[in-house]
Amino acid sequence: MNTKKRILTYLFILGGLMLLVGAAIYVTGWPFAPHLFTAGAVVVAVVQALSPVGPQDGNASVVLRRLRRQQLFGAVMLVVSGLLMWTTHGNEWIVALTIAAVLELYTAWRIPAEEAKQ
Numbered sequence: 083m084n085t086k087k088r089i090l091t092y093l094f095i096l097g098g099l100m101l102l103v104g105a106a107i108y109v110t111g112w113p114f115a116p117h118l119f120t121a122g123a124v125v126v127a128v129v130q131a132l133s134p135v136g137p138q139d140g141n142a143s144v145v146l147r148r149l150r151r152q153q154l155f156g157a158v159m160l161v162v163s164g165l166l167m168w169t170t171h172g173n174e175w176i177v178a179l180t181i182a183a184v185l186e187l188y189t190a191w192r193i194p195a196e197e198a199k200q
Contacts, residue, residue, distance in 0.1 A: 090129050097125030101160065105179070108167060120164030127157035146196050149189050156185030 100122025108115040130153055142150070159182035166175035 090132060093125055094129040097122045097129060101126065104164075116164060116167035119167055120161065123157075123160035123164045127154075127161055130154060130157045143196065143200065146193065146200075149193050149196060152185050153189040153193065156182045156189065159185065 100118050102122075104115050104117075104119025104122055108119065159178050163175045163178035163182060166178055
């Protein structure tokens with residue numbers, strides 16, 4: 083694994099941990115939980131945006147490019163859920179988080195399967 087890929091992997095893990103901790107401690111009412119969650123969401127979104135699409139970036143199939151767009155939309159929904167944590171006083175952010183989680187989970191299974199076909 084090259085250095086750039088290793089750094090992106092560690093950043094993705096860090097962002098995921100920040101997301102998890104931020105969402106878990108939001109329930110306690112800690113005032114910095116939305117900041118932690120949103121920072122983690124931004125890190126995850128940036129890492130996913132910088133990750134390559136397939137074996138060769140320009141030679142990705144139509145299905146792989148569609149899955150990639152869905153993955154990036156899921157990352158945007160993570161950031162939106164963090165922003166909703168700041169701006170709303172209820173649990174509206176959970177709707178955006180659920181959409182993001184479904185998209186991220188779906189693409190996490192489908193992208194490697196599609197890349198294996200190529």
